Amino acid sequence: MTIHLHTSRADGLLNQIVDSLGDFDRRFQRRHELRILSCYLDKNLRGIRALIDHVSEVVRLTDVELMFEMLEIYRGRLPNDAERDLRRLERRCRRREVTFRWIPVRVGMLMHAKSYSVVQRVQGRVGDGVVWISSGNATTRGLGASRARVNVELSSKSTSRRDVADFLDIWGQLRENEIDIAQAFAQDDIYAFAYALLASGVFLHDWRDALRSQLGVRYTLTDVGRRSAPGNNELALLGLDLDRATATRNPFSAQLDFPPARRLPGAFARGYTIDTLLGRWCPCSIWNVVEQTIGQDEAFRQFYDALLSATTPQAMDRLVERESKIEDALVARGLVVPDEERLQRWRGKISWLRKDETRLTRMFLRFEPFELPYDYQAREEIRRLYDSVLESLSFRRRQSVVASKVWATQESRELAALELREDEQAVLETLLQGPIGDEDESETAE
Secondary structure, three states, X not given: OEEEEEOOOOOOHHHHHHHOOXXXXXXXXXXXXXXXXXXXXXXXXXXXXXXXXXXXXXXXXXXXXXXXXXXXXXXXOOHHHHHHHHHHHHHHHHHOXXXXXXXXXXXXXXXXXXXXXXXXXXXXXXXXXXXXXXXXXXXXXXXXXXXOOOOOEEEEEEOOHHHHHHHHHHHHHHHOOXXXXXXXXXXXXXXXXXXXXXXXXXXXXXXXXXXXXXXXXXXXXOHHHHHHOOOOHXXXXXXXXXXXXXXXXXXXXXXXXXXXXXXXXXXXXXXXXXXXXOEEEEEHHHHHHHHXXXXXXXXXXXXXXXXXXXXXXXXXXXXXXXXXXXXXXXXXXXXXXXOOOHHHHHHHHHHHHHHOHHHHHHHXXXXXXXXXXXXXXXXXXXXXXXXXXXXXXXXXXXXXXXXXXXXXXXXXXXXXXXXXXXXXXXXXXXXXXOOOOOOOOOOOXX
């Protein structure tokens, strides 16, 4: 058995899996099956697509089986979305003459295991094989297939036929817990339903002045800097926004005209979100429409195009050179803590941010959606959060779109009831296409 550490500076799990197949005998003649066991999956299954693509380049891949935790398929999406992504991948594999099967399982507690295996079949028997037991989920970050951030993961690899056989036995045991993805949960499994409902939406965090803060260079002030910061006009003239321990300077202030953030109308908060202990909860079927609509906003498109122009490699070279002189002066005066990698980290952050249109759209909205922060084992937190949803609904003096949909899921135990109809989506798009303004999105009066 071999132990591997996967980081942004070392080979990711995906590359290691692919490299481990190079010694297979007759790898382009014999049949090979890829088995993926994961708790979490990417939206659009990007990580799994990348893994299948890379494995197909080094062996004759004929079969793929994906086993995943049923509850977590609802994280940030609804059953229809998940099944659509799976069927899309099935069609993609079929075009390559690869059979793709997916196996949702519910074992009782959260099925948290992650492992990967490629097995060669010789006249039905197991030939060469490798199995990876890993902390990494079958996501782009877990597999190290992301061009942006990747996770730090630890994996063990074995090519022992005994270990491969044991893994296949365990796979068979887990498969006995397969459940239909189209079915939500049994009527008597109230807790599992509550978890899936909360996980299928997002919670909205209000970002104030997020665009400027994300584009800025942040300095840590020294003791001298902290004492001299209040009322220091010279620091203010350098464009430094000061707080108690840090100072932030935005190098783009002279180049980018920041658009006024779109304030979601109070009617959106009242009709399409529910107040909870964690903030406003919104079904992902609704929030997806919000992001798509605002992403097409003319003011945002103009800002995004200007940002791309201001952050080309050549432009960043000039900015880093200019900022390094300002940084040197601040360090020389003992105002900020020296950090040789500060500007390179800032440059890397900007490079990542300019590619992430979705995140910039969210900042433009002044809202950052986050997924349910609790896992399945956090029963007390889940129950309290779910109770807060029901309590908010009970206080409503009139019905709303989101309230009617949550009550419908309560009756049917089917999360597909949260989907927007075409006429409902059209009404929401009309609401969101109003002019940019400062109406308080947190207005909740009924």
